[in-house]
Amino acid sequence: MLIYKIFRAPEWALLQSDGETDGAPVDVADGYVHFSTAAQAAETAAKHFASEDDLWLLALDADTLAPDLKWEPSRGGALFPHLYRRLRRSDVLWARPLPLENGAHVFPEDMA
Template identity: 70%
Template sequence: MALIYKIFRQDEFTDLEAAGETLGAPVDLADGFIHFSTAEQVAETAGKHFAGEDGLKLLAVNPAPLGDALKWEPSRGGALFPHLYRPLRTSDVLWSRDLPLVDGAHDFSGLIDG
């Protein structure tokens, strides 16, 4: 199973846990959907949108149960990215882990498949 990934700041993750669901981070709210990345895309996403930020959480989600609410749409460089058009629920999240910042870069070692 190929998972998709979401990066949250700690406060965004805390809000998800407290409410049981979220419409996402400010960029998600502005765009009207929740941005995800594949295993191949997530490190670039971290570097582009979270450069140098510590205290991040990496969430893994199985895309299959999301059904028609998940759309694969062109984004960065025309690559297809998964976008969720409904709230993300805690029940959607397979796992969440700290995303360490090592020497100024996010270390995905042992965190993702692919």
């Protein structure tokens, strides 16, 4: 199953240059890296990245992150994937720009 991470351009650039990261400031504060499923990603973008441009969508395989990936309740009791280790560049299957058009982020049509 693919899971997704939204990064601001500087956060994505840092992961590329350093090879690993503790994540965005919210990840560092919470002690784990936040991810969303395909069904959760648009709401995550709207809630935490409203009106932000220059974002990147990263896709990762949840199975390859075990046992460091835990599914825990968050918004409305839904289970969200949380990574309890540093995120590595090698974990990322692909990264694509997440454009903002007419006030909403446009996600790839092939998200599974």
